[in-house]
Amino acid sequence: MVQDFLLEIGTEEIPARFLPGTLVELREKAVSLLNEARLPHGPVRSYGTPRRLVLLVEQVASKQETAVEEIKGPPLSAAYDASGQPTKAALGFARSQGVPVEKLVVRQVGKTAYLFAVKEKPGREATVVLAELCPRLIRSLSFQKPMRWGDKELRFVRPIRWLVALYGDTVVAFSLDGLESGRVSQGHRFLSAGPVCIANPAEYFTRMEAARVIVDSAVRQRLISEQIERLAAAEGGVVPPDAELLEEVVNLVEHPTAFCGTFPEKYLELPRAVLVTVMREHQRFFPVCDRDGRLLPRFIAVHNSAPEHTATIRRGNEQVLRARLADAAFFYREDLATPLADRIEGLKKVVYQEELGTLYDKTERLCALVAHLAGAAGLGHDDRAALFRAAYLAKADLLTNMVYEFPELQGVMGQEYARKNGEPEAVAVALYEQYLPRFAGDSLPQTAAGRLLSIADKLDNLVGCFGLGLIPTGSQDPYALRRQALGICQIIIAGKLHLSFRAMVDLAYREYGGKLKNEPAQVFAELADFFKQRLRGIFGERGIAPEVTEAVLAAGIDDLYAAYLRAAALHEFRRDRRFGDLYTAYTRAANLSRTAPAREPDPAHFTDPAERELYAAVQALREKIKPKLATHNYRSALEELCALRPPVDIFFDAVLVMDENPVLRENRLALLRAAADLVRGIADLAKISI
Structure with a gap:
């Protein structure tokens, strides 16, 4: 016998942003608990509205599966005497486990045989098991901002007001912080007549729909999309796709009604x-x-009330929007009266971060950083001029009325006001692009000035926070440092920029002028690890194998774009039949010499032609690959380095590396180190297995 199981957690209105993640967690934790409880089941689905979290588990067995437990006892050699009678060890073990000694079984563990007690634990009724799991499941749900209410102990996203738990027609009875589960739900807050009695899970969705609640968010989304499309078409227009806003609106309503409103054309x-x-x-x-x-x-x-109230709701929303737009128009006129350049002095009064100075201090740091980046990137005269001016004006729009009222418009209004102030277009665009990318999948800066200003701004934030020990941990990242580091990597790779990571970090650190608590070496090391993690994600998204990524990152990331090019080249070359030759030559040379100091081998200490042959090969390959490395032609360099295989093999056949003579030994290790370093400049192939 199987029955469907329904759990509904009725709450006060849950913020829309919490619903999607909570429903995923509800389903995943339910599956885990059911499997842990040995309760067979079919598909598990979760649904939600602002006032309820719903779990539906199909085809739940009426009983748990029987559990079989095997407990290891004494070795067989100690369990029976010479006559085959059980010893005290066997008898004591059987007694402690409540199993007749003759029911003990023998199991082989490695090379030794042991006695085992095999015990079966019969399954309990599903209703009993589910009554235990439901409170555990509800309490296990996590939220960014849980709350307690009244004198209750339970912490949840919003107060829980009712609980429905049904296994088929049967109520799964349990208590949670003073609430008792039952079969009575609540319909729409405004549109339903009152409580809704649910007989079984099969009728839940139809009963709730009759109570004006559409429980399935996918159905609500379809209805809203259809209504929006129809209303826009009636006005001769369209609504641009906006999946994020649509998801939020879907999770704000239980019974959606869309309407079209107007605002003055001015x-x-x-x-x-x-x-x-x-x-x-x-x-x-x-x-x-x-x-x-x-x-x-x-x-x-979209509103959540009765359709007959739409006209009133439309008028109210139009009034609110008109007031908002009137404010925006006033702010816009006021802001245009003061050019961005005239606001710079005011940045001295605005704290950027309590321990990192003012926005004016940040502006000065940006100007120093972009001066370095412009030189490193080889910017031309016009791009340099645009970049320097944009860095100077970068934070001026933060003092405008519009950005104060609508912080989301930082950079956007900087671009708009710069154009109105007569600034060059390249400056205006860079003011906007400094904040890109703002989220996953966002566009990247497209102009030279915008790229470098964005890098400088994000780098200054990262160095400042790491210098104060404000490093993201777990899911906590209040300053969005992961996003900013990822943005720097993406901009550098997309822009094909060859910039020294160490030089950038060192300069950014110096520009803080003693404000940072952590030493520069620590800040650099922690940032390097932080950026390596971002590169792992980028390389993985581009199909580069994890072990290739690790091999490349082990060779260094000072040039982030070059690190990507090395990874891409090695990823492709790994498929070449010649890769085996390179891999063998490298690992043979590197394994012995990894701890040897990097120094030039002395030909005066060579005693065998094989040493001279390997030395000549290393010298020749250095010259061959030097121009290829300089132009980042790593695929061609890897192909050239395959020539190491023959002289390395001959060397190992002819020479005892670990000679008793320390001078010969160290010289041979230095020679192997020199050979390995040719490859290690691209990647540490020891991180790869073939």
């Missing part, structure tokens, strides 16, 4: 980003565009 004179931000970020409205992508004085919103 506000279309505001920058597009301002209009979209006000609608999207602050009101959760979908902007409407014409077929050419121009904004229309329309918006689409």
Whole structure:
């Protein structure tokens, strides 16, 4: 016999951003607990609305599976005497396990035979097991900001108000912090007539729909998308795809009704980003565009009330949006009265970070960093001028009314105001691009000035935080340092920039002028490890094998773009039949010489032609691969280095490396080290197995 199991956790309204992750966790932990409890089941699904978390487990067995436990006892040699009678060891073990001595079995463990007691634990009824698992499951759910309410001890995302737990037609009875489970749910807060009695899991979704609750978020999303598309088409427009906003709106409602509202056309004179931000970020409205992508004085919103209230809700939302846009228009006019350059002095009064100085201090650091980066990247005169001006103006828009009211518009308004102030277009674009990428999958800076300003800004943040010991741990990353380090790597690789990581970090550290607590060597080492982890992710996304990545990272990351090129070249060359020759030559040379000091071998101490042959090969290969390494042609360099195989093999056949004479021994190790270092400059092939 199998039955479906339903668990509904009824709550006060859960913030939309918490729902997706919580539903994944609910399903995964339910599967884990059911398997741990030996309770066979079918598919497990989770659903959610702002007021409920729902778990549906199909085809749950009526009983646990029988558990078989084997407990190891004494060795067989000590369990029976010469006449075959059980010894005290065997009798005592059987008695302690509650098993007749004649029921003990023999199991081989390695080369030794032992007695084992085999005990079966019969399965319990599903309702009993589920009653134990439900409180454990609910308490195990984790949230960024859990809360307690009243005098309760349970910590949860929002107060729990009711619990439904049904195994088929049977209530799974359990208590949780004073609440008793049952079969009574609640419908829509405004649209349902009252409590909803659920007879069994099979009728749950239809009963809830009758109570004006659409439990399945996928169904709510489809309904909202269809309504939005229909309303936009009626206005002769379209709604640009916005999966993030759509997901949030889906998780704000239980019974969605979309409507189209309007705002005065005069506000279309505001920058597009301002209009979209006000609608999207602050009101959760979908902007409407014409077929050419121009904004229309329309918006689409979704409410959670009765359709007959739509007209009233529309008027209220239109009033709120008009007020917001009127404020934005006022801020915009006021901001334009003061050019960005005139705001720089005000940065001296704004603290960037309590221990790292003001925004003016940060601006000065940015100017120093971009001066170094411009030289290292070989920027031309015009790009240099744009970069230096953009670095000087980089944080000025943070003092504008618009950015103060709408922080999401930092950089966006810098670009807009720079254009209005008559700054060169390259400067305006760089002010916007300094914050890219802002999230996973975001676009990268496309201009030379924008790339380097973005790198400088993020590097300054990283060095400052690491210098104070503010390093991300676990899931905690309040300063978004992982995203910023990843952004630097992505910008450098996409922009094909050859920049010295150490030089950048050292300069950024010096520019803090003694404000940092940690020593520069520690900051550099921790940042290098931090960046290596970001590179692992990037290389993995591009199909580079993990062991190839580790081999390349072991050879150093001072030039981040070169590290990527080395990894890509080695990944491809690994498929070449000649890779085996290179791998063998390297590992034979490297294994013995890894701890040897790096120094030039002395030909005066060679005693065998094989030494001279290997030395000549190393010298020749150095010259051959030098121009290839200089131009980052690592594939060709790897092909050349395959020539090491014959002289290395001959050397090992002819020479005893670990000679008793320390002078000969050390000279031979130095020779092997020199051979291995030719390859190690690209990758440490010992990290790879073939």
